[in-house]
Amino acid sequence: MGKRSQNEAATPETSHVEESVLLNGAPNHSSDEDIDEDSELNDEAENGAAVAAEQTATKTTHNGPPTKKQRKQITAQEVQLARETAELFKSNIFKLQIDELVSEVKIKxxxxxxxxxxxxxxxxxxxxxxxxxxxxxxxxxxxxxxxxxxxxxxxxxxxxxxxxxxxxxxxxxxxxxxxxxxxxxxxxxxxxxxxxxxxxxxxxxxxxxxxxxxxxxxxxxxxxxxxxxxxxxxxxxxxxxxxxxxxxxxxxxxxxxxxxxxxxxxxxxxxxxxxxxxxxxxxxxxxxxxxxxxxxxxxxxxxxxxxxxxxxxxxxxxxxxxxxTYDYYLKFLYANKKSTEAFKDACTLGRLWLQQRGFGSSISKGGFGHFEFAILLSALLSGGGNNGNKILLHGFSSYQLFKGVIKYLATMDLTQGYLSFTSQFGETSACVYNAQGFNTPTIFDKSVKLNLLWKMTKATYQELRLNAINTLTLLNDVVFDRFDSILLQNVGSVEAMKYDVSYTIETPDELSDSYGALEKITFITYDNYIKNKLFSILKNALGERTTCIMIKNKKVASSFPLNKRNNTHQHSKSYVIGIQLNPDECDKLVTKGPNDTEDEQAAKFRAFWGSKTSLRKFKDGTIQHCVVWTTEPLQPVITQIVNYALSVHFHPLISKYLTSHSSVFNALLPTPLFNSSLPTTSTTNFTLLKNSFDTLSKIMYTLQLPLGIKSLLPASSGVRKTSILQPVAFAVSNPDFWNDVIVQFESSSRWPDEIKALEKTKTAFLLRISEVMSNETNYTSFLTKDDTIPFNEDVSLLNILTPDGFGFRLRVLTERDEIIYLRAVANAGTDKQFVQEAYFKFNQRYIGSVKHTRTIGILSTSFPYYSPTVRLFKKWLDAHGLLCHFTDELVELIALKPFLDPAAYTVPNSVEKGFLQVLNFIASWNWKDDALILDMVKRIDGEVDELDNKLSDKLSVQAYQLIQENFDKIRKSDPVGVKTQFFVGSRDDPSGILWSNKLTLPIASRLTGLARVVIHHVKENEISKSGLDLFFTPALNDFDLVIKMKKNDLLKSSGVQKADQLKNLNPHQTSFPSDLTTKYDLTKPFVDLISKWFGNEIIFSTRLCPAAFGEKTNYVSGVFVPTAISKKKFRVTLGLDVKPTGENDEVVVDKQDILDQIKNLGGDLIESISFGK
Amino acid sequence: MSATTEIKGFHILKVRLPESAGKHHVYFRKHEAKPAQDPHNISGRLLFMFNLPIETNMPLLKKYFQQVAIGATVEKYIPSILTNSREEAYFDLTKLTSDLDYKSDSIEQDVGLKLPKNCGIVTFIDKASLQLAFNSLKKCSSDKKTTNWPMPTLGSQYLLSVLKAQVYDNATLSKSVSSALADFNRAEQESRDEIKNQTEIVDEDGFTLVVGSHRKTKAGILGRQKFAQTVGLENAKQKIKKKEKEDFYRFQLRERKKAEMNDLLRKFKQDQERIRTMREKKRFRPY
Structure with missing residues (x-):
């Protein structure tokens, strides 16, 4: 009896619980939805055209299903629109993807x-x-x-x-x-x-x-x-x-x-x-x-x-x-949910979006979670514009609602201004954006008198807004499918990938003395106080140099046992400071303050910077208060500023408590012998090389030759600032010492129409140039044989040594070359694929490389950290012996990806962020299913109108689809990527395989595997010097055989500074050696030869540049090709070194004998050979 | 392990490389060139060898045969051109792109081009020499005797020489260039003469071939002709297209609209299909 009456008594009070449960009773509701969808699909089957058009129409404005009349009135424009959106797949595929995702995350x-x-x-x-x-x-x-x-x-x-x-x-x-x-x-x-x-x-x-x-x-x-x-x-x-x-x-x-x-x-x-x-x-x-x-x-x-x-x-x-207000806001949101069909799905999208970016309602997660999202969404349904105009409409789709909120977050500043709304039903007063704000993020509910963003700080708001801006551009992208980066990728997990520079700071105990009663009532917790203090110091110190400063607790534990009054360990003492940099400002050596006439400002400036301030007169005559920083080889300017500002305003011994990894990353880049006091990320030495080229070309144009020179175009990693070592004069052991230059003469119809004779004619020209140069200039030059193009043994190059210590290598391109190669391919019949190889190589070296150098040259000016990133990436590849398997250009294109298309992260402005993002991309790149398509344009800031879009050379939808089709074609015939692994398409190369066609499956898989190991390690552990060193240590145990080469000190002749040497003791070379070949690393020809002879049995790998690691020894590793080492029937066409097994005419690869021959070839170069496994 | 001395008609010869305990297996047999394909008249003097050790060359072979078969005089060693190459097959670009006949093909090129990787042919001075060499090798083979392969240890000096060989001497290069160009001019002249002959021939329809002053080879002319044909055709097609109005009749508009709509629907279906495959791949897991 007692029980029953209790139950009865419960009914009125549970009613609310029950109601909300029943009203949305999940099973009923969802089945309804299913039916709806089915009928929609049927409709489409019947009258697909109309429905498709209708879909886009629904997307744009009207509520409810369209009437018959509307359906008929399909104007040409609408059709055009439907057509375009369908092509741009923002409507169709994006919608379908959202549907999938929403059903995926539904609670059982x-x-x-x-x-x-x-x-x-x-x-x-x-x-x-x-x-x-x-x-x-x-x-x-x-x-x-x-x-x-x-x-x-x-x-x-x-x-x-x-x-x-x-x-x-x-x-x-x-x-x-x-x-x-x-x-x-x-x-x-x-x-x-x-x-x-x-x-x-x-x-x-x-x-x-x-x-x-x-x-x-x-x-x-x-x-x-x-x-x-x-x-x-x-x-x-x-x-x-x-x-x-x-x-x-x-x-x-x-x-x-x-x-x-x-x-x-x-x-x-x-x-x-x-x-x-x-x-x-x-x-x-x-x-x-x-x-x-x-x-x-x-x-x-x-x-x-x-x-x-x-x-x-x-x-x-x-x-x-x-x-x-818990119950109150539930009712408010519930009413909005009822009046807006897509409210629920939009909330799901919003919640996922926030979660993937590490945001939540908790203070430690930024104070903006799904609750705040839903409130904002509701507010915008009733207004939100400058005049209270509605931002969102009830009939919007979930995608439109989501995008609307993101756009609002991105475009409206809720710190300078604020949004006010009423949550009272029936109250008509509008929801308005007010331009005058409270200098703190605010969404103010006038009915309750509560700022719903009270848990946010300026720092977290700034970060949220940047994320929204970022996402908005992705949502506006009509070319690429951005669904993954908007909703599926988790961006929050690794700080170093998200921020350009990150610091860990331990708060010194003494600091709690400054936390008095007034601070206590303002901030309530010591944690809030510290965060606020750090933020205001850093913001003041860094100013324009940053776009975002984030301060996070390393650990937050919010739950604690019942027998404790409070949780003293809620926040750990260490914090992570993440900073996103503004590439135009971050490396400036001078922090400019107010003019000397503005007394009040100047006093403030001086008070903040203390003794570091000085007065400086600038070229335009202004005299300003300034702080001047110095360049250091490893530490970025930003770190100096942070250190200084915190030591003055936070704690005098801050360097004891503050750690950062940027210098460790920068130290991984080899230090050049020349200009060694500049940052390792600097590109000054590359500029010297470029200048040398410019001088050379000036001289070349004036030479008296039978045919004048029409163009001289550089095509080398040195000129495009991507070589693993910085170019240093007379450093001939640098693997990138020689810089390719493509020469074209004035057009002539007299080039022979036969390849051998054509090459010989070119050689004759080069001989002539060589002769003229040695007579008239102080350049030395000689000709060498070139075997980069298969089946064409007659190519010769003119090698030029400049008096300032650089090397250029001239190839001649004529208007006849391509025609002849293409003719060869056309005439090759069934052997097309082999002959195509020759054409590919020709295209790479004579045409593609020039284009690539030009494009990279343009892009690297707008991405200042591209050059150091790609150099470190190359070094990483080389550490594992992979670099020798890739073309330079392919490596550079892959490294370009996070700069052109960093979604869902932002463009890297530091080596660490760039490097990790490149590896992260590789680790997650499913190249069997996805092409890498690069849009090779500089990032344009701010909004661009349509005209700008058309005029810029951004990849158009058509171009994108063309490249995608090429990829689909390739995958159709080669679904698992046996022949083509990496497909990298761009405006320069729509074929997508120009630079990657000679790659092999094991190498591609190895790259992915190694990148995954690094990314996994970075996600699981904190970044440390020892961890980084590990990333650059080759896993030699994975190989079947490892050949250690004898010591050969090429550091100095590679232009690399030894780690432990004083600068002055190690001046760089000032002249060329009499015989350049003596300074080459003989490992390269050694590996070339053994790959020619035993390439069918073993895949050899080696480091191209041991000097980049400060090492004097090199290694060669080999893996047996699995298909080659099985037993086979004897045939003379095997192309393998085999021994008889004694059974059935079968033979097997003679591993020991191969090793003996390698040993014989290597002779005195080899220190030891070991068989792994 | 290996009791075999013969495999598929090849004899197996074991040789020992310097400073190694292992054995290297060379496979050999007599080689016959078909008389018709024997412009160099070498038939009957040939020994086919497969899997010779690296860097095998004339002096080395001479040394070896002196050691195992004194009196068998080696005339030439023709290795496969593929042995020292990364490519799987060899192509003569000249032959693929031009019909000029250099007529200078040496025996090395003729034979070497056709051999598979890691194979070589040794020609002896006469049949007796071959017989002598063959018998001695066969004896080594059947006795399972291991002979020393007289190759030097290569090492840094050798690799350096490989690098140095890449550098041309200007004078020699210049000589070879001029001789090659002379060859070319001669071949070209021949070809031109041939064309000239053709221009004088009047065909059935009463036409003669017209040759521009710049075109020097037959292939060049023919290639150009082919090109001209296609371009002309395209131009004509385009001209016709330009004249047609595409939105003149109602049915044209209707059909175009219909096509567009069908296209849209097709794309929608494609998208659905794509989503389906994505779902199968579990692409929609946000965590």
Whole structure:
């Protein structure tokens, strides 16, 4: 009987719970949706054309299904639009992808049913808690078993209060949060169900909002509830573990967190499989305090202070205010959800978008989560524009709603201005954007008088906004499919990939002295205080140099056991500071301040920078206060500034507490012998090379030759600033010492129409140039044979040594060459693929390379960190012996990807970010399914109008599709990538395989594998010097054989500074050796030869440039080709070194004999050979 | 292990490389060139060898045969051109692109081009020499005797020489260039004469071939002709197209619209298909 009456009594109060559960009863609802979709599909089958058009029409404006009339009125424009959007797949494929994703993250119905059962039982348990009233603090503390449960009073603990503590049955129990709203999604770590218990109004007095009083009462309520629930839940067969949790990391708001315990008792109701946890939030009744008193600019915590006026306590006020609004906002959002069909899906998209970027409602996650997203979405449905005009309409699709919110976040500044709206139903006053803001991120609810962004800081808002800006450009992209980078990629996990520079800072203990009573009431926690302090110092110090400064706790633990009053270990003492740089400003050596006439500003500037300031006169006559920084080989300017500013304003011994990895990364780049005091990322030495080329070409144009020179175009990694070593004069051992130059003479019809004779004629020209040059200039030159083009043995090159110490190698291109090669391909018949190889090589060396050099040259000016990134990437490849298998150009194109298309990250402005992003791209590049298509244009800042878009050489949809079609064709005939692995298409090379056609499957797979290892390591561990060194250590055990070469010191002649040597002791070379070949690394011809002879049996790898590692020895590694080493029938066409097995005319590769021959060839070069495995 | 001394008609010869304990297996047999294909008259003096050790050359072979078969005088060693190349097959670009006949093909090129990788042919001075060499080798083979392969250890000096060989001497190069160009001029002249002959022939329809002053080879002319034909055709087609109005009749408009719509639908279906494959690949897992 007793039980029944309780149940009955429960009905009115649970009604809300039930209603919200039933109204959106997931099973019913979703099946409805399915039917809808089906009928839509049928429609399409019948009248596909109309529907397709209608789809785009629905997308644009009108609500509800189109009438017949609308359907008929398809204008030419609409058709055009439909046509375009279909091609641009933003409508079709994006929509389909969203549908898929939304259904993928839906919570299982069975879980919901289970959760509802649990909630009902929990509700029964709560009703069983007996009331207590009017306890003094002492009594209150006594009534709760102190060993089991402590009362989570916020600091400071109440002492001798004149008010009483009570527990009465809650006024209201309701499901709140996303579970209540049915917008929850399945999450990796499980989802929390929030239920709000509203404390009865009679427990409070009007003045309780002051000095934590309401919070103390709430704390007791919470602790008493927990204490009682422990035995009650046990008895009711609801085994749960209860702990405290700071909701959203807010120390003023502890809640109860219930986790299911798995038991063997069958009657027990457990829900651990659902991965749900239940948060019991204790709410204050809505409107219990006068809202005016809790406005963000009011002080509600009175402390004794010398200050005339106490500072406002926005944090405290907002936190207290939001305790009263759980249920209220649920209703508000629910109403919006009902009136807007796609609301739920848009929320799902928003939540995913935020999650993938590490945002959430918690303070440590930026204070902007799905709740804030949903509120903003609702607000924008009722206005939001400058004049209160509506930003979003109820009939919008989920995609449009999502995009609308992102666009709003990206384009409207909620710090300088703010958004105000009303959550009261029936109130018509508009939701408006106000241009005058409060200098803190604000979305203000006029009905409740609460700033919903109170958990955000300027720093986190800035980051959110940058993310939104970034995403908006992706959403506007009509060429590439951006779905993955917007919603599927997790961007948050590795700081070094997200930020250009990141620091770890340990907060010194002494600092807590500056955390006084006034700071305490303003910031409430020491953590907030530190973050705020760091941010304002850094922002002031770095100014224009950064676009984003993020300060994050290294660890946050918000839950703590019931027997603790508070969680002293909520925030660890270390912080991560992530900085995104502005490439135009970050490396400037002078921080400019105000003019000398502006006294007030100048005083401020001087106060901040202290003794570092100086007055400087600039070329335009202005005299400004300045701070001047110095260049250092490894440390970026930004780090110097951070160090200095923090040491002055944060802690004098900051360098002890501040660590960063940028110098470790920069140190990985080889230091050149010349200009060694410049940063290793500098490109000054490359400029010297370029100048040398310019001088040479000037001279060449004036030479008296039978045919004048029409053009001289450079085509080398040195000229495009991407060579692994910096070019240093007379450094002939540098593997990139020779710079290819393509010469074209004035056009003539007299070139022979036969390849041999053509090459001989070219040679004759080169001989002539050589002769003239040696007579008339101080350049030395000689001719060499070139065998880069298969089947064409007659190519010769003119090698020119310049007096300033660089080397150029001239190839002659005539208008006849390409015709002849193409003719050969056309006439080759069935052997086309072999002859094509010759054409490819020709195209690479004579045409492609020139184009590539030009393009990279242009792009690298707008991406200053591309050059050092690609050089480090090359070094990494070389460490593993992979670089020798790739063309330089392919490597450079792959490294270009994160610069041209960093989504979902941002363009790297440091070596570490660039390098890790390149590897991250490779690790995640599924080259069997996806082509890499590069849009080779400089990033244009800001909005561009359509005309600009048309005029720029951005990749058009048509061009993109052409390249994609080429890829599809290749994959059709080669689905798993046996022949073609990497497809890298661009405007310069729509074929996509110009640079990658000779790659092999094992090498491509090895690259992917190695990149995955690095990225995995980076994600699991913190970046450290030892970890980095590991990345650059070859895994020699993976190889079947390893040949260690004898020591050969080529460091100096490669232009590389030895690590431990003083600069002055090691001057660079000043002249060429009499015989250049003596300074070459003989490993290269050695590997060339053994690859020619044994390439069918073994894949050889070697380092091209051991000097880049500061090493004097090289190694050669080999892996047996699996298909070659199996037993085979004897044939003379095997092309393998075989020995008889003695059975059935079968032979097998003679490994030992191959080794003997390699040893014989290597002779005195080889230190040791070891067989692995 | 190997009791075999013969495999598919090849005898197996074991040789020992310097400073190694292992054995290298060389496979050999007599080689016959068909009389018709024997412009160099070498038939009957040939020994075909497969899997010779690296860097095998004339002096080395001479040395070896002196050691195992004194009196067998080696005349030439013709290795496969592929042995020292990374390519799988060899192509003569000149032959593919031009019909000029240099007529200077040496025996090395003629034979070497056709041999598979790691193979070589040794020609002896006469049949007796071959017989002598063959018998001695066969004896070594059947006795399973391992003979020393008289190759030097190569090492850095050798590799350096390879590098140095890449550098031309200007004077020699200049000589070879002029002789090659002379060859070319001669061949070209011949070809031109041939064309000239053709221009004098009047064909059945009464036409003669017209040759521009710049075109020097037959292939050049023929290639050009082919090109001209296609270009002309395209131009004509385009001209016709330009004259047609595409939106004159209602049916044209209707059909175009219909085609566009069908296209749209097709693309939609394609997109659905793409999504399906993506779903199968579990692409929609956000975590």
């Amino acid at each position: 119905d069975s879980y919901i049913v289970r959760a509802e059962k649990v909630l009902h039982r929990l509700y029964d348990c709560i009703l069983l808690v007996p009331p207590v009233e009017n306890l003094t603090l002492r009594e209150a503390e006594q009534i709760i078993k102190a060993k089991r449960v402590a009362i989570p009073f916020p600091d400071p603990k109440p002492s001798n209060p004149n008010y009483r503590f009570s527990f009465l049955q809650p006024e209201d129990v309701s499901l709140v949060g996303s579970f209540g709203l049915k917008t929850g999604i399945a999450q990796a770590n499980g989802m929390a169900i929030d239920i709000a218990l509203t404390m009865p109004k009679e427990l409070f007095q009007p003045k309780d909002y002051l000095n934590y009083r309401a919070l103390y009462k709430r704390s007791f309520y919470l602790a008493y509830l927990a204490d009682q629930l422990i035995p009650i839940t046990k008895k009711s067969n609801l085994p749960v573990k209860i702990s405290y949790l700071y909701l959203n990391d807010d120390v003023l708001c502890p809640v109860l967190r219930l986790e299911s315990i798995k038991t063997d008792n069958e009657e027990d109701l457990s829900f651990h499989k659902t991965k749900f946890t239940i948060n019991i939030l204790v709410a204050l009744p809505f409107g219990v305090f006068e809202a005016k008193k809790l406005l963000p600019d009011k002080n509600c915590v009175r402390v004794q202070s010398d200050a005339e006026e106490l500072p406002p306590t926005p944090y405290y006020n907002s936190s207290l205010m939001s305790l009263t």
